Amino acid sequence: MKIFIGKLLVFLVLLFAADYLLGSIISDFHLETKNINLQNTNYGFVNYNNDDILFFGASEVSHSFISNKVTKETGLSSYNLASDGCGIYYQYPLLETVLEKHTPKVILISAYQLTQEGSEYLTRMYPYYNNNEHVKEVVDELHPREAVKLALQGYVYNSQIIRIFDGRSGNSNGYVPLPSISELTEIQKSINLPEGEVYEISDDTKFYFVKFLERAVSSGATVYVYVPPILEKVNQPYLNAVKSIANDTGAKLIDFSTDYSLLNRKELFNDKIHLNHEGAEVLMDKFIEVLKKDGVY
Amino acid sequence: MVFTSLNFLLFFPAVILLFYITPIKYRWATLLIASYFFYLNIEPVFGLLTAIITLSTYFFTRLIDKVNDDKTKSKYMYLNIAIVLLPLFFFKYFTAINDGIFNILDLYEIRWVLPKITFLLPVGISFYTFMAIGYTIDVYNEEVEAEKNIGIVALFISFFPLILSGPIERAKNMIPQFKSDLKLNPANFSIGLKLMLWGYFMKLVVADRLAIYVDAVYGNLAHHNGDTILFTSLLYPIQVYADLGGYSLIAIGVSKILGLDVMHNFNRPFFATSMAEFWRRWHMSLITWLTDYVYTPLAFSFRRYGVSGIVLALMVTFVLSGVWHGATLNFVVWGVLQGVFLSIEALMNKRKTKMENRYSLKSNFLYVAFSIGLTYFLFSISQVFGRAVTFEDSIIVFEKVILERGSLFLDKTTLAYASIGIFMLLLSDFRDEYFPKKMLLFNNKHFVIRLGSYLCVALLILWIGILNGGQFIYFKF
Incomplete structure (x- = not known):
């Protein structure tokens, strides 16, 4: 039995050593990745540097807010920190991290952060867990037992290896354009917008959404809650909840959910939720108008 | 508590420690306490069911053992089977029957005043019910003696590695082991840990990764074309194999560490060259159970009908197997398809064997490869009814596969990771099937090679x- 236990210990020591060594190597590649989504995450959590306008949200923001266009038109530097599929538990530590370095003039967050279910996307933040107290705080609160697994370097980068070495890069300050589609979908072809989904708002997402807005407003930035244009009828109780939260926290609402100058031009959409690049250009013209009207530049 | 949870990784070493410090004579009691703790941890009320099934089985098997009259023995056997089956029928089929009544009443526009009730299915109920029934029949057939120690019967029915998804063990294998001097030894530890490591690899690297792709397609059938659905349907059997096969290996490994030998559940099923052979390699503990307690008695009863009797016995056995999987039309069709495939093979068997011998086809690589491919394809077709949520969905799958062409939906990251796992799994099975003593990794005589292969697999996991905790597919059965 002693020999067996000895061999088992050798195995465990080697496993931890190999895990640590490979994890350290991958860590370097992760920080220098050319993958545009990971670049955004790295930028926000590690490399952020003095931008005037920041966009937070998931895919409805990452594919719609053309940072370079905003910078060109307003003269203010901007970065699209949005990341596909990432909800409010990602956005809040990201905000806290950037505010530690610099207070931007404008912070925009998508209203859909209020409704995003699940927390699987937290794994995107695991590479920063050991060095970022805000990430640690949220992960520990939502998944207390992850701390044990996160002692392993392999687990920190679990399922991210292909993404790290994926060479998609862009010089678009976080904006990821979507192409126009060759054929309209059934929803796009239909004359009337379909009934909207009934969005549930959980206490947890509401808590962090409000916390995000309060923190953003208290930093002194102008804070916008953005309701995106989507090819469906707006869900009124959800919209009322968004308005109420924005009002209570002192954030401004930019509501495109009933902007028919966008909704009636279905060729501007890549699918039901996402604008294509042409749509993003139109949206940016409208957003820049809002900034001008509010005296941001 | 599931095998892939952090809780289990704390629970199991604690059990080993308790097992080690308990005097050998009472180690079965430690396992019984651990088993009930394991099961109650999922949902405390489920423990009542195992307790009731244990009490009834213990009571009636003792009665069967005591009486000499065959009729009375048979009465006790059927009575216990009915009692043991009652919870299974209630929890598994109540909702289906209830819905069926509602649907029939709806047809005649009759409104039923009672509300629709849905019960949570106790995890593993099918597995321990089958084990209890098997034990009762074995006592009736005098293949095993009725166990006098109720604790041992309770342990047989609730043994924690097997309670959730099998393998469906037999009393004649397990009870003597529970009563023997259970000892921890390094050889068993080593074998058990290797089985567990490969089981975790199958479950976490292959099954759960494939599940992401398969669920994305089958969850949105309307949005995917026929080619994508066909590709997904061909991947699904690998997911099920890695899921239940992985679970089974972990269960067998855990048992082995505790000094108990449990039957294997899979024997490289994707290298079967016919459906009959496939079913001798796939979910073997269920199939041998069905063969012993359903098919063989039925075939014996129908023996006067010759080949037709065999076909009838096959059909009934597989339809029952389908209904065991779920009380839906989908699973009935699944069972019928298996029955049809096997019946056709049984009817053609003589001619096929003659032809194979005449042209030496069994040693012909192309013929063997074709037979393996055809068997896999037939099983994949039948599994559509196992994966689609409703019968209507199954029909949509076949309509789209036949009529709708288009480019494949490729979730590149998911498929790339899954490919690594599938390749390693099938390569390992290929080696075991055709070159069982060559290219050994886990069992290589050199420690360094063994260590290197354990490290690679552990790092891949x-x-x-x-x-982050995917559920095992067979928990729902």
Whole structure:
């Protein structure tokens, strides 16, 4: 039995050593990745540097807010920190991290952060867990037992290896354009917008959404809650909840959910939720108008 | 508590420690306490069911053992089977029957005043029910003696590695082992840990990764074309194999560490060259159970009908197997399809064997490869009814596969990770099937090679396994 236990210990020591060594190597590649989504995450959590306008949200923001266009038109530097599929538990530590370095003039967050279910996307933040107290705080609160697994370097980068070495890069300050589609979908072809989904708002997402807005407003930035244009009828109780939260926290609402100058031009959409690049250009013209009207530049 | 949870990784070493410090004579009691703790941890009320099934089985098997009259013996056997089956029928089929009544009443526009009730299915109920029934029949057939120690019967029915998804063990294998001097030894530890490691690899790297792709397609059938659905349907059997096969290996490994030998559940099923052979290699504990307690008695009863009797016995056995999987039309069709495939093979068997011998086809690589491919394809077709949520969905699958062409939906990251796991799994099975003593890794005589292969597999689990707790497919049965 002693020999067996000895061999088992050798195995465990080697496993931890190999895990640590490979994890350290991958860590370097992760920080220098050319993958545009990971670049955004790295930028926000590690490399952020003095931008005037920041966009937070998931895919409805990452594919719609053309940072370079905003910078060109307003003269203010901007970065699209949005990341596909990432909800409010990602956005809040990201905000806290950037505010530690610099207070931007404008912070925009998508209203859909209020409704995003699940927390699987937290794994995107695991590479920063050991060095970022805000990430640690949220992960520990939502998944207390992850701390044990996160002692392993392999687990920190679990399922991210292909993404790290994926060479998609862009010089678009976080904006990821979507192409126009060759054929309209059934929803796009239909004359009337379909009934909207009934969005549930959980206490947890509401808590962090409000916390995000309060923190953003208290930093002194102008804070916008953005309701995106989507090819469906707006869900009124959800919209009322968004308005109420924005009002209570002192954030401004930019509501495109009933902007028919966008909704009636279905060729501007890549699918039901996402604008294509042409749509993003139109949206940016409208957003820049809002900034001008509010005296941001 | 599931095998892939952090809780289990704390629970199991604690059990080993308790097992080690308990005097050998009472180690079965430690296992019984651990088993009930394991099961109650899922849902405390489920423990009542195992307790009731244990009491009834213990009571009636003792009665069967005591009486000499065959009729009375048979009465006790059927009575216990009915009692043991009652919870299974209630929990598994109540909702289906209830819905069926509602649907029939709806047809005649009759409104039923009672509300629709849905019960949570106790995890593993099918597995321990089958074990209890098997034990009762074995006592009736005098293949095993009725156990006098109720604790041992309770342990047989609730043994924690097997309670959730099998393998469906037999009393004649397990009870003597529970009563023997259970000892921890390094050889068993080593074998058990290797089985567990490969089981975790199958589950976390292969099954749970494939589940992401398969669920994305089958969850949105309307949005995917026929080619994508066909590709997904061909992947699904690998997911099920890695899921239940992985679970089974972990269960067998855990048992082995505790000094108990449990039957294997899979024997490289994707290298079967016919459906009959496939079913001798797939979910073997269920199939041998069905063969012993359903098919063989039926075939014996129908023996006067010759080949037709065999076909009838096959059909009934597989339809029952389908209904065991779920009380839906989908699973009935699944069972019928298996029955049809096997019946056709049984009817053609003589001619096929003659032809194979005449042209020496069994040693012909192309013929063997074709037979393996055809068997896999037939099983994949039948599994559509196992994966689609409703019968209507199954029909949509076949309509789209036949009529709708288009480019494949490729979730490149998911498929790339899954490919690594599938390749390693099938390569390992290929080696075991055709070159069982060559290219050994886990069992290589050199320690360094063994150690290197354990490290590679463990690192792959950490790096590309799905470690956030996917459920095992067979828990729902």
